[in-house]
Amino acid sequence: MLQLQEVSKSFGGLQVLNRIDAEIAPAEIVGLIGPNGAGKSTLFNLITGFYHPTSGAIQFEKRDLVGMPPHKIAHLGIARTFQLVKIFPSLTALQNVRAGATFGRKKGSGRKALPPEECLALVGIERRSNMLSAHLTFGDRRKVEVARAVAAGPRLLLLDEPLAGLNDTETQEMIAVIRKIREATGTAILWVEHKIEAIFSLCERLIVIDFGQKIAEGTPKEITRNDTVIEAYLGKGKREC
Numbered sequence: 001m002l003q004l005q006e007v008s009k010s011f012g013g014l015q016v017l018n019r020i021d022a023e024i025a026p027a028e029i030v031g032l033i034g035p036n037g038a039g040k041s042t043l044f045n046l047i048t049g050f051y052h053p054t055s056g057a058i059q060f061e062k063r064d065l066v067g068m069p070p071h072k073i074a075h076l077g078i079a080r081t082f083q084l085v086k087i088f089p090s091l092t093a094l095q096n097v098r099a100g101a102t103f104g105r106k107k108g109s110g111r112k113a114l115p116p117e118e119c120l121a122l123v124g125i126e127r128r129s130n131m132l133s134a135h136l137t138f139g140d141r142r143k144v145e146v147a148r149a150v151a152a153g154p155r156l157l158l159l160d161e162p163l164a165g166l167n168d169t170e171t172q173e174m175i176a177v178i179r180k181i182r183e184a185t186g187t188a189i190l191w192v193e194h195k196i197e198a199i200f201s202l203c204e205r206l207i208v209i210d211f212g213q214k215i216a217e218g219t220p221k222e223i224t225r226n227d228t229v230i231e232a233y234l235g236k237g238k239r240e241c
Contacts, residue, residue, distance in 0.1 A: 001026050001188055002047070002156055007056035009042055009212075016042050017212045019056070024156065029182060029189045031203035031220075033196070035233050039212040040192045041083055044158050047190075048080050049073045060156065077105045079154035081145045083161045083192075089134035093125060093144045096133055097151045104152025113153025114185065122184060123147045123177050139170040143177065150181055157181065159191040163198055171198060178202060200224075208233065 002024040009017040017039045024030055032040050045051040047058060049070040058065040060076055079100070087096050097116040104113065120126045123143040128136060133144055142162060149157055159178070163171050175198050181187060193199040199206070200220040208216040208223060210232040216223060223229055 001061055002190070003057075003059045004043075004047075005057040005059075007043070007046060007058060008054045009039075009046060009051060010054045015212055017046075017053075017209075020209070020212075020214050022207055022214070022217075024188050024190055026155070026188055027182065027186045028205065029178075029191065029203050031199040031206040032190060032192045032209070033194075033199065033206060033233065034209040038209045040209065041160060043209075044080060044160055044190075044192065047073075047158065048078060071103065074104055074152060077153065077155040078158065079104060079149040079152040079156075080158035081142075081149050081160055081162055083164060085138075085141050085145050087133050087141055087145050087148065089132070091133055092130050093120060093133055093136065093140075093147075094129040096144050097147045100148035100151035101153070105154060114150060116147075116151050119147040119151045120144075122150065122180055124173065139166055139173070142166065142170075142174065146174075146177060146181075150185065150187070154187055156188045156190065159189060159193075161192055161194065163193055163195045171195065175202065 004020055004022045006019040006021060007017060008019055034040055046053050049068050053066060060078060065073055094116060097119050101116050120129050123146055125140050125143050133141060146162060162174055166174060179202060182189060191199060206220060206223045207214060208229050215232060216226045216229045
């Protein structure tokens with residue numbers, strides 16, 4: 001579904017990503033992990049057209065994404081959330097989700113998008129659908145952003161640290177939401193996260209980057225036994241996970 005070939009990105013003299021290769025298959029959940037500053041969010045911004053790669057190729061369902069503006073990439077069937085929640089505070093929860101449905105994958109392209117009301121139910125906040133987003137708790141604003149992305153009818157969903165800032169209860173709720181999204185829609189998911197136990201519990205495969213380079217790829221069990229990953233990111237205490 002998604003293929004990255006030797007993707008590099010530099011800002012002036014700063015090399016942020018260096019020759020990244022990766023593939024995402026339909027309906028697959030893949031985790032993207034690495035230390036702060038490793039280039040994970042930059043990679044998301046390249047896939048969604050916010051940045052253009054310095055070199056390399058990015059294809060989605062055999063269509064070249066390089067140079068394509070973000071709104072057209074959304075029309076193809078890629079939706080995302082953000083590390084810092086970016087919803088419209090002056091709109092209700094339902095209106096935010098309707099925005100995703102309006103500007104997401106083009107109608108007539110075979111999408112099977114859930115109605116906005118069902119997207120809110122999927123994340124568990126349907127009872128607050130008419131509440132202004134500015135008045136929602138932080139955890140519920142995170143859920144609104146996820147619901148808005150799902151309402152866009154994506155075939156690939158990019159989640160950028162959806163657990164950031166959540167307490168233990170909210171974290172478990174969001175993990176359940178991510179699981180339900182894949183079960184209900186069959187959407188492929190690429191998930192950036194720092195809460196390792198959570199991402200290991202759901203992802204079938206992990207990609208690890210450090211200083212802009214891919215240093216490992218494999219199942220959670222393989223990653224926890226990879227000495228390079230342990231040294232760069234997980235720490236010795238994670239070896240027996």
